Structures are given as structure tokens and as C-alpha cells.
Amino acid sequence: MGGLDAVERGPLPSDASATSDSGSAAGESDHPSVAALRAKFGDAIQGDTVHAGDQTVVWIDPARSLEILTWLKDDPGQKYDMMSDVTGVDYGGGRPVEVVYQMFSTTHKRALRIRCKLPLDALEIDSVVGLWVGANWLEREVYDLFGVTFKGHPDLRRILMPQDYAEGHPLRKDFPLRGRFSRAEQTRRALAQDVERFYGPEELVEGGAPQQVAARSEPAEGEG
Amino acid sequence: MAERTIELNVSRNPEMGVDGLPKASPLAPIDIAEPDLGTEEMLINIGPQHPATHGVLRLICELDGETVVDVTPDIGFLHSSFEKLGEYRTWNQIVTLTDRMDYLAPLIYNCAYVMSVEKLMGIEVTERCKVVRVIIMEMDRIFGHLLWLGTTAIDVGAFTPFLYAFQQREKIYKLHESLTGARITTSATRVGGMMADLPEGWIDQLNDFLDHFPNTLGEIDRLLTGNQIHIGRTQGVGVIGADEAINYGLTGANLRAAGVDYDVRKDQPYYDYETYDFEVPIGEHGDCYDRYLCRMEEMRQSVRILRQAIDRLPGGPINVQDPNISLPSKTDCMSDMESMIHHFKLITDGIPAPEGDCYMAIEGSKGELGMYVVAEEGGTKPVRWRIRPPSFVNLSAIPKLARGHLVSDLIMINASLDIVLGEIDR
Numbered sequence: 185m186g187g188l189d190a191v192e193r194g195p196l197p198s199d200a201s202a203t204s205d206s207g208s209a210a211g212e213s214d215h216p217s218v219a220a221l222r223a224k225f226g227d228a229i230q231g232d233t234v235h236a237g238d239q240t241v242v243w244i245d246p247a248r249s250l251e252i253l254t255w256l257k258d259d260p261g262q263k264y265d266m267m268s269d270v271t272g273v274d275y276g277g278g279r280p281v282e283v284v285y286q287m288f289s290t291t292h293k294r295a296l297r298i299r300c301k302l303p304l305d306a307l308e309i310d311s312v313v314g315l316w317v318g319a320n321w322l323e324r325e326v327y328d329l330f331g332v333t334f335k336g337h338p339d340l341r342r343i344l345m346p347q348d349y350a351e352g353h354p355l356r357k358d359f360p361l362r363g364r365f366s367r368a369e370q371t372r373r374a375l376a377q378d379v380e381r382f383y384g385p386e387e388l389v390e391g392g393a394p395q396q397v398a399a400r401s402e403p404a405e406g407e408g
Numbered sequence: 409m410a411e412r413t414i415e416l417n418v419s420r421n422p423e424m425g426v427d428g429l430p431k432a433s434p435l436a437p438i439d440i441a442e443p444d445l446g447t448e449e450m451l452i453n454i455g456p457q458h459p460a461t462h463g464v465l466r467l468i469c470e471l472d473g474e475t476v477v478d479v480t481p482d483i484g485f486l487h488s489s490f491e492k493l494g495e496y497r498t499w500n501q502i503v504t505l506t507d508r509m510d511y512l513a514p515l516i517y518n519c520a521y522v523m524s525v526e527k528l529m530g531i532e533v534t535e536r537c538k539v540v541r542v543i544i545m546e547m548d549r550i551f552g553h554l555l556w557l558g559t560t561a562i563d564v565g566a567f568t569p570f571l572y573a574f575q576q577r578e579k580i581y582k583l584h585e586s587l588t589g590a591r592i593t594t595s596a597t598r599v600g601g602m603m604a605d606l607p608e609g610w611i612d613q614l615n616d617f618l619d620h621f622p623n624t625l626g627e628i629d630r631l632l633t634g635n636q637i638h639i640g641r642t643q644g645v646g647v648i649g650a651d652e653a654i655n656y657g658l659t660g661a662n663l664r665a666a667g668v669d670y671d672v673r674k675d676q677p678y679y680d681y682e683t684y685d686f687e688v689p690i691g692e693h694g695d696c697y698d699r700y701l702c703r704m705e706e707m708r709q710s711v712r713i714l715r716q717a718i719d720r721l722p723g724g725p726i727n728v729q730d731p732n733i734s735l736p737s738k739t740d741c742m743s744d745m746e747s748m749i750h751h752f753k754l755i756t757d758g759i760p761a762p763e764g765d766c767y768m769a770i771e772g773s774k775g776e777l778g779m780y781v782v783a784e785e786g787g788t789k790p791v792r793w794r795i796r797p798p799s800f801v802n803l804s805a806i807p808k809l810a811r812g813h814l815v816s817d818l819i820m821i822n823a824s825l826d827i828v829l830g831e832i833d834r
Contacts, residue, residue, distance in 0.1 A: 236527045236766035265654050269796040273782050286767050293675050318657025321804040344484040354492055361496055
């Protein structure tokens with residue numbers, strides 16, 4: 185097996201035992217927000233656990249995410265006023281893509297991580313830009329790299345990849361490391377690009393703007 | 409366009425008053441025919457290749473004359489898909505990707521990454537390693553701030569601070585080089601410790617730097633802090649309030665300049681930062697000048713932390729004494745069968761991680777630097793490795809900061825946010 189086979193194939197699939205639902209994993213959290221969330225929203229809280237020693241993770245129902253996050257931001261007992269990070273996780277193998285919200289409360293000096301599982305055939309969730317403006321670019325990045333649509337986002341465009349990128353969403357596990365298109369196809373597309381998208385018509389005709397600039401730098405007649 | 413005739417009724421030799429200023433003379437009202445100026449807004453590109461954007465950043469400015477109506481940043485020119493590459497590399501192989509993101513303070517990135525992996529795996533690094541990492545992180549905070557200071561001063565026309573700052577940066581480059589063998593791409597950390605212990609005489613070299621650096625910083629301070637031009641260019645420019653700054657997700661000096669007391673080193677302490685004696689400078693106006701003052705003070709506080717860390721630097725091993733995490737020494741590897749097996753397993757397989765995820769935030773030189781790693785049970789590679797780039801979130805506030813200012817202020821605002829495009833585009 186050549187070294188590059190692994191690159192084409194992608195990361196090794198994990199065995200079935202590792203695919204267990206991490207939301208129901210053991211590890212009761214004593215984070216005050218978890219009990220409050222369970223009391224307030226009940227069934228919409230799908231699970232919670234403690235990861236990495238002291239980090240509380242809560243899985244919530246994506247259909248009610250906006251309602252829950254609004255409460256977490258505005259409730260005086262929670263006050264998660266800083267949205268540190270919005271990102272996505274794709275486990276591959278047809279498992280749901282997860283959207284991860286990492287929040288911090290500057291009032292109570294507490295951090296909380298909220299995760300939402302989105303099935304692959306319904307990759308959409310409510311945008312939180314109306315709550316935290318800082319989530320604007322973070323959500324655009326998740327849209328760009330995972331293909332998750334944020335409903336109600338004011339400006340949902342690609343952000344890191346080019347606007348006309350046609351190969352899909354690169355951080356999905358089914359996306360090969362070297363891109364979907366062959367090198368030949370990538371070259372063909374680059375060469376077939378329409379130059380008029382980048383240059384105005386006056387710059388493309390002979391004697392257009394660049395030549396005029398060159399002429400102006402020459403010494404004027406009758407000087408010296 | 410209508411012909412424009414302007415005749416100013418100004419005497420060539422105005423009479424001087426007793427205060428040495430020209431006497432106010434009643435000027436005849438100037439009659440200027442209203443010129444037929446265009447009123448449409450103009451689109452101007454700044455960048456992607458422009459020295460004042462501090463990297464390959466493109467700012468699409470909508471201008472009304474010289475006033476910025478709106479600005480749309482366009483990023484992604486330096487996108488290197490580090491996060492995707494990380495999914496194909498073992499935990500230790502990713503370290504080399506991290507310093508390529510913030511090449512202005514690479515050691516902070518090296519440390520932040522391994523800290524998140526260690527927290528995920530539940531590895532407790534040695535006391536010596538903790539202090540060494542504090543030293544190199546604070547050193548690189550100065551390193552990153554000095555570049556910001558020099559280039560920002562150039563953006564407002566002051567050239568000398570740039571030379572002073574880069575003279576000091578060169579000393580830190582030398583410290584990088586003797587510590588890691590590289591000046592920028594340091595890759596100094598490993599999961600469970602460091603690539604190598606501090607070389608002999610390194611602390612003396614660092615002490616030498618610390619002896620001279622505050623003087624140079626004082627010189628730069630005298631050149632800029634009370635400078636009329638610098639004050640005129642920065643005070644009241646790019647103002648953001650405290651609540652808004654939090655809502656925009658600003659972190660680091662940009663947030664503290666707005667009057668919010670949030671420093672990851674104090675609020676979510678790591679590596680015993682709560683036992684170090686240092687202050688967190690807080691601004692009150694949230695403008696470019698306060699950001700400048702905060703960063704200047706942060707450098708002085710970093711010097712304080714560095715001196716305390718050098719004093720408490722303990723002996724002992726730098727790496728975790730666990731053969732399943734740290735590589736054995738070359739001598740052991742060549743003479744001892746068991747060490748050789750450990751070496752082979754660590755290189756070929758890597759370190760297995762437990763299932764879970766970990767978000768580790770540290771105070772980088774640009775703001776809250778978060779490293780989020782997700783692993784599956786026994787995974788030797790991350791399922792997802794995510795960097796929460798402080799510059800990315802800080803830059804997203806630039807349309808708010810720049811609206812209504814002049815184009816020249818936009819350059820200053822962009823500089824004052826302290827961005828690095830390697831980290832924004834990743």
C-alpha cells in the first residue's frame with residue numbers, strides 16, 4: 185500500500201464500539217447551568233457530560249436551539265454574553281454533523297459548551313447573529329467548510345474558500361484531502377475562467393488604461 | 409464641470425499681534441461657484457497586496473469622498489486548510505502546523521495546541537515544563553506585541569519605533585534559534601513536554617534581553633505616548649463600547665481597551681498564572697490609543713512574569729516520565745529493547761486519546777486563542793482540530809469600527825486590531 189492511499193481514502197473509520205452516542209455517556213455534571221437547562225427545557229436537553237476533566241458539554245435539540253441560546257444569553261443566572269466560538273464537527277460514516285457553541289459568561293466567569301446534532305439530510309439551524317454579532321463570521325465559516333445553513337443569517341456567503349468554489353465543503357469527512365476534482369480538472373477550470381470577471385473591458389483592449397499610465401510617466405515634450 | 413474661480417482675500421504679510429499670531433482680519437466672504445462634483449459612492453480596494461493591510465487582506469471600501477461608508481473585508485487568500493491537514497496527522501505531527509499560523513508569536517501557538525491535547529488526554533506535565541512554557545509564552549507575547557508596535561507606528565508615519573522594536577525582536581529571534589533551532593517555525597513543544605530542555609546559558613541570554621528591553625520600551629514610549637501626531641491619529645478613532653466589544657467577541661487588548669476586565673490568564677487560569685504577580689491593564693475609551701496603551705503595559709507585565717518565572721524555574725525532567733507519551737532518549741533507544749519498541753510505537757501509531765472533546769483557551773498575544781480538539785476512543789489522530797483564531801473574530805468588527813472615519817483612519821484601525829493573516833485564513 186503506497187503512502188498516498190491513506191490520503192485518498194481519508195481517515196480510518198472507527199470501529200462500531202466507538203460510535204456510541206456520546207450524549208448519553210456517563211459523567212454527571214455539577215455545572216449550575218445544566219440543572220437550570222434541564223428544569224427549564226426538559227426534553228430539548230438531549231444529554232450532558234463532562235469532557236477533558238472539567239469541561240461541561242450539553243447536547244440540545246437543534247429545532248429549539250435559538251430559544252435555548254437566547255435564554256442562556258439573557259437569563260440573569262446564566263448571562264453567557266460572549267460567544268467564543270461556533271464550529272462544526274463531522275464524525276463521518278453517515279453520523280450527524282454537530283454544531284458546537286463555546287460560550288463564556290463574563291459576569292459569572294463560567295464557560296459552557298453546547299452541541300447540536302444535525303442529520304446529514306437536514307443541515308440547517310437557526311443563526312445566532314441576532315444574539316452575538318461576533319458569530320457572524322464564525323457561522324459563515326461553518327457554512328463554508330461544512331455546508332450547514334444558518335437560517336436568518338444576514339450574509340451567508342463562503343468566507344475562506346472562493347465564492348465560486350464548486351467542489352463542496354472541505355471539512356466534511358467525505359471530502360478527500362486533495363479535493364474532489366483531479367489536478368487536470370482544476371487546471372482546466374482555472375484556465376477557463378472568464379477574465380472579464382476580474383478586469384474591465386477598457387483594461388483588456390490594446391491601448392487601454394495600463395498603457396496610458398505608462399505613457400504618462402515619460403517626460404513631457406519640450407522639457408529640459 | 410463648472411469653472412472654479414477662487415480668490416482668497418488674504419494679505420501676504422499679515423500683521424502680527426502681541427501673541428505672535430496673525431491678527432484676525434475681517435475677510436471678505438469668498439464667493440465660490442459651486443463645483444459640479446459627482447456624488448456617487450466610490451468603491452476602493454485596499455489590498456490584498458498592500459503593506460498597510462498587514463498581510464494578504466483585502467478591504468473593499470465604499471467611500472463618500474474620503475469618508476468610509478462601509479468596509480467589507482475579504483479573506484481567505486492564505487487559506488492552507490491546516491484544520492483538514494490535521495485530521496490526517498498524529499497528535500505530535502500537528503505541532504509543526506501550529507507555528508505557521510501565527511508566525512509572529514509561534515511559541516504561543518505551539519503551547520496552546522499541546523495544552524489542549526494534554527487536557528483532553530488527562531496528561532499532567534511536569535512542574536519544570538509548566539514554568540518553561542510560561543517563559544516562552546510570555547517571551548512570545550513581547551515578540552508579537554513588538555511587531556505590532558513597530559508596524560503600527562509606521563502606519564501613522566513614525567519610523568524610529570519600528571527600528572527600535574525590530575532590534576529587540578532580533579534578540580528574541582536569537583533566543584528562539586538557540587532554543588529550537590529555528591527562528592520562526594519553532595515547533596518547540598510535544599505532547600507531554602518539550603522537544604528539548606532549555607539549552608545551557610539560555611536563561612542568561614534571556615536575562616540579558618530582560619535587562620535591556622525595558623529601556624528600549626521606555627524609549628519607544630517616550631517617542632509615541634505623548635507624541636502629538638500619534639495622539640491625533642489614534643485618540644477617538646475606532647471607538648467601541650464595552651458591551652458591544654463583548655458582543656462582537658473581541659478579546660485580548662482590543663477588549664480590555666474597551667474597559668472589560670477579561671484576561672484568560674486571570675479568569676480561566678492555566679499553568680499557575682494565578683500565583684504570578686501581574687496586573688491586567690484596562691482601558692476606558694475603547695479607541696486605538698487605549699489599545700496602544702494596553703499593549704505597551706502588557707509588555708511590561710510580561711517582563712514581570714518572566715522575571716518571576718525565571719526565579720521559580722525548578723529542576724527535574726521536562727518531559728512526562730511515561731514511555732507511552734514521551735519519546736525515549738536516543739541512547740536508550742539504541743541500547744534498550746523496550747525503549748526501542750516504545751519509540752517505534754510512538755512514531756508509527758502515535759498516542760491514543762480517550763473519546764471526547766476539549767476546548768482550551770489561553771491568552772495569546774492577539775486575544776483568546778482557543779484550541780478545540782475532538783477525538784474518538786483510542787484515536788491517534790484528531791477527528792476535528794479547530795483553532796479559535798482571535799484575529800479572525802477581532803477583524804470581523806472592523807466594519808463597525810471604521811464606519812464614518814477617513815480612509816487614513818481605517819489603516820490605523822486595522823493596524824490597532826493586531827491581526828495576523830496566517831491565523832485568520834489558516
